[in-house]
Amino acid sequence: MTDLIRVTALTLALTLSAGPAMADPDPADWNAVLEEARGQTVYWNAWGGSTQINAYIGWVGEELEERHGVRLVHVKLEDTANAVTTVVAEKTAGRDEGGSIDLIWINGENFASMKRQGLLFAPDWATKLPNWRYVDVENKPTITVDFTLPTDGLESPWGMAKLVFFYDSARTDAADLPDNAADLLAWAKANPGRFSYPQPPDFIGSSFLKQILIETVADPAVLQEPVDEASFETVTQPMFDYLDRLHPHLWRSARAFPKDYPSMSQLLADGELDITFAFNPAEASSAIANQLLPDTLRSFTFSGGTLANTHFVAIPFNANAKAGALVVANFLISPEAQARKQDPEVWGDPTVLAMDKLSAPQRKLFEALDLGIATLLPDELGPALDEPHPTWMSRLEERWSARYAVGN
Amino acid sequence: MLRFAPPLALFVLAAPLACGLMGTVLPAFGFLPALGGYQLSTRPFADLFGQPGLWRSALQALMIGLLTTAISLAMVAGFVCAWYGTRAFRLIQHLVSPLLAVPHAAAAFGFAFMIAPSGYLARLFSPWATGWERPPDLLVVNDPAGFALIAGLVIKEVPFLLLVTLAALPQVPALRSLRLSQSLGYGRMMGFMFTAWPPLYRQIRLAVFAVIAYASANVDVAFILGPTTPQTLPVRLVGWMNDPELSMRFMACAGACLQIAVTAVALLIWVALERIAGPVAEGICETGRRFRRDGFARLAAGGMMAASALLVFGGLGVLALWSVSGLWQFPSALPDALTWRTWQRTGPALSGPLATTIIIALAATAISVAIALACLQRENETGRTGGNRALALVYLPLLVPQIGFLFGLQLLLIAGDADASWAALILVHVVFVLPYVFLSLSAPWRAYDGRYEAVAAALGAPAGRVFWRVRMPMLLRAVLVAAAVGFAVSVGQYLPTLLVGAGRFPTITTEAVALGSGGDRRVIGVYAFLQMLLPFVGFALATLVPALLFRNRRAIRGL
Amino acid sequence: MTDPSATHATGLRLENVAIALGSRTLVSVDHDIAPGDVLTVMGPSGSGKSTLLAFIGGFLDPVFSARGRVHCNGTDITGAPPQTRRAGLLFQDPLLFPHMSVGGNLVFAVPPSVAGRTARRQRAGDALGDVGLDGFFDRDPDTLSGGQKARVALARVLVSDPAFMLLDEPFSKLDAGLRDQIRRLVFERAKARRLPVLLVTHDAADAEAAHGALIELAPAASDGAGP
DSSP states (O other), X not given: OHHHHHHHHHHHHHHHHOSSSOOOOOTTSHXXXXXXXXXXXXXXXXXXXXXXXXXXXXXXXXXXXXXXXXXXXXXXXXXXXXXXXXXXXXXXXXXXXXBSOSEEEEOHHHHHHHXXXXXXXXXXXXXXXXXXXXXXXXXXXXXXXXXXXXXXXXXXXXXXXXXXXXXXXXXXXXXXXXXXXXXXXXXHHHSTXXXXXXXXXXXXXXXXXXXXXXXXXXXXXXXXXXXXXXHHHHHHHXXXXXXXXXXXXXXXXXXXXXXXXXXXXXXXXXXXXXXXXXXXXXXXXXXXXXXXXXXXXXEEOOTTOEEEEEEEEEOBTTBSOHHHHHHHHHHHTSHHHHHHHHOTTTTOOOOOBOGGGSOHHHHXXXXXXXXXXXXXXXXXXXXXXXXXXXXXXXXXXXXXXXXXXXXX | OGGGHHHHHHHHHHHHXXXXXXXXXXXXXXXXGXXXXXXXOSHHXXXXXXXXXXXXXXXXHHHHHHHHHHHHHHHHHHHHHHHTTSHHHHHHHHHHGGGGGSOHHHHHHHHHHHHSTTSHHHHHTXXXXXXXXXXXXXXXXXXXXXXXXXXXXXXXXXXXXXXXXXXXXXXXXXXXXXXXXXXXXXXHHXXXXXXXXXXXXHHHHHHHHHHHHHHHTOOHHHHHHSOOTTOOHHHHHHHHHTOSSTHHHHHHHHHHHXXXXXXXXXXXXXXXXXXXXXXXXXXXXXXXXXXXOOHHHHXXXXXXXXXXXXXXXXXXHHHHHXXXXXXXXXXXXXXXXXXSHHHHHHHHHHHHHHHHHHHHHHHHHHHHHHHHHHHHHHHHHHOOOOHHHHHHHHHHHHHSOHXXXXXXXXXXXXXXXXXXOHHHXXXXXXXXXXXXXXXXXXXXXXXXXXXXXXXXXXXXXXXXXIIIIIIHHHTHHHHHHHHHHXXXXXXXXXXXXXXXXXXXXXXXXXXXHHHTTTSOHHHHHHHHXXXXXXXXXXXXXXXXXXXXXXXXXXXXXXX | OOOTTSOOSSSEEEEEEEEEETTEEEEEEEEEEOTTOEEEEEOOTTSSHHHHHHHHXXXXXXXXXXXXXXXXXXXXXXXXXXXXXXXXXXXXXXXXXXXXXXXXHHHHHSOTTSOSHHHHHHHHHHHHHXXXXXXXXXXXXXXSOHHHHHHHHHHHHHHTOOSEEEEESTTTTSOHHHHHHHHHHHHHHHHHTTOOEEEEESOHHHHHHHTSEEEEOOOTTSOOOOO
């Protein structure tokens, strides 16, 4: 039905304008964007593996419908790469307009891939969004540099991520916790079967690989450059040596891996794992709030630093509802949406906004949040390690699969 | 009008199949202009065979198909031979039959929740019997050999084969054969096996083939219970089909061709096994042994049947319990607290997929029932049943691996710019719903006493009036049951919804499978519970509507 | 009374009727049945006698082929659809529609020329009374005794205003005592309405009670034969 309407609208628009294409919305003229967005349906392709996040996106949809008459449809992905596939296929098929995806939850390799192939809505639109003025560009470098690539305003930030570990203080003594990759290996030997990581290419699993890579590589600087095929084996050898030593002591002796981080949380709750991790400092408090895990759950990070990045939304070049997508992106960085997102009861995802850029009542929204007993304060989170260049991730995943996931 | 019904059915079943197969085979050889493939090449196959662990995945799919079928058939045959005609038979039959309606994914989740090291069985016996304060580090679910997957498939294929066997039983003189062989001194089980089973097996052979095809190419259960390092061939194929690299789609199609070959080889091996089994059984029979002491075997046959059913029911119960549980740590047998929180939390996200599921299922069922009714009515008018050829045709979509033609169908729809539409999705559901509706409806339809229609016609009622006022009301229950079967089949469809819906039409089933078996059990509980609830409501309506409508008509009210 | 050469403008006329399955002729009949008369066709099961009824009633299974004509009251009904033949059918089972009440079964049979719900129900009620079942209108057919069901089946046929009657061993499933009673009732009503009746049976007592012409069919193995 909606397809039919869309096709009709498209035909009508083409007939009326009789030009090559409709003009793209300009975020600088925000009122025009709002007007055009009203009545549009925005298909947002976003990872759908977490119930909390799905519920938050559901709330965003309700608010947008009410405030701006924009209908938001969450297309749940298992892997963001699937959305990239779709846009690639549409471009190849010559579908330069009326594409099936209006907004993608994205960062890192997928952003790099879309940017490289010219699959993104092109002008610098993110920095022209009305709510951009609140964004903490100064203190959060990953907002403007995504996995070593400049974002160039082609994607708009909506949350911060940092690798944080969790344990149940009722079972595990805080004094025994590892503080770096080497410690972790020793800990795993002492506690066989009590640690694991999601099977790459799950993005948390791949992030774990990158954390180990950064800690074991001889010269971390090479990771900021694209993969050099000639030296790839040498550079990654220490990491795979590490994994070879780690795997025999993992959960199920590494003959199977958890699917994603919600699976690891369940395993922690069942007492199968003792240490898990996620890309969200508030995950522990959120799990307690949702009665998935006991209130004895606590967080820790490595003092030498853990991987950190920002996640974004981007608009494909052929999006059907660009104006609607802009409105969604702008709403996502509104103080209200950001504060709700940071509430552990809702999701607990840290904000991308700068507190000192907010008005007093806006700041209150954040100050009123109870971040929960298990959430580390910003100064306890430890240093942030930069993401390697996106090419590393896909190469690591490939090598990992060939080495550990083919049952040889 | 009715004249066009059989060709229409043929078209609805065979056209997507033929187009889909073509759409799979051409890209497998490099040809798909929409994605930039203009020239025939063997490159996709070269890429495919270069994939690490490919042969292991393929061999595994083959073994899983054969073992699942052999175990399921052995369980059904053992049970029927051991208990046919007894009260225990009817009891267990009533226990197992409802399982047919439970979607594969829901049953697989329930099964995983029972047998996992931290699952319900371990909790029931821990720590008092096992001494486990924490779950043992045992690889039970997702084991590399695929035993959990085979078990998860068996518990769902057993009800299917049992029901097909029950439908075939009236067509063979089973009870008389049994009595005769018993009077000749044979034990109950082997007496039945020697005399009644062979003709019975001939009747259910196509269904057995369908089980082989399904089990060897299954995606959703394999995704939940199957090995992960590497995954089975069909699961890897779906992964490649969704890969951002375009060239992977060509390779995925080549892989789908390999999958068709794997399924074909599995079928050939099975046929060879049939050839061997016949003479072997004859040889045993000719020794003249009577196998009178079969008490233990009979107990085992009945016990396994009941146990598999109870395991699924237990699993479904545990699913339901998880969906309302608060904190529930190992080894507690019951949650610390009950709460509606998970339902409230997932509620808003559920309504869309729920509506999609119901709309697609209702539409696909309505279309399928209409086509099946028209075909059967046409058959009634012409007096021709179409025989085995027609039956084979109806089974066709069940004998070709879904992946084999769904990939092609998806690519064709993309090429035709028609992907992700309600119409495409409903039609592809009809391909899988229609066979079950037809199989379910044809037996009661053909068993109908045509003299009622003769009487009505002789009383002056025109054909339409005879159909709507006499045959339909009398067969209302059968029609509604067939509709409920179709509804259940549609609700349970994973791969067609995923591929043809292009992710734009999430249903309860695609959402549930996406969660995997390891995720938050509460959320899985909610989705899997809904998944099993929908077919249950369908069957409840199929029973209640005639019971209410005909509450004063003892002969047909049913309850 | 059964002179085959005479042409009746009334009654049921079977003119050189022969039914075959493949190349094998099952039954061939050439006979006139005058109003109020009964023609009995006797033969063992499988001899094709029910097939003859099906042919005359208009619902012959397409696997059979038939020759010859059937005339009813001077009209050729050989090719007519069963709905227009006005054949009164009685089988060995009463075949009451189980989803309708007893009265509903009769109302279903009342010809469309009787218009109006009240008039049709009135007609059905009268027919029930005729077979001694006053007050059974709203009953569930499944709650009736065997004899009562047979009476309802007869009433249903009669209320449809048939032109002739086709009886397919209608008494064979009844108890011996009941059988005489129902048999008498059926023949009596047919006679009173001056309906030509074709009865097929394998019970000699039926043939005797019918007081009419008799055709005996040979067993299925050999070709069927007329008198």
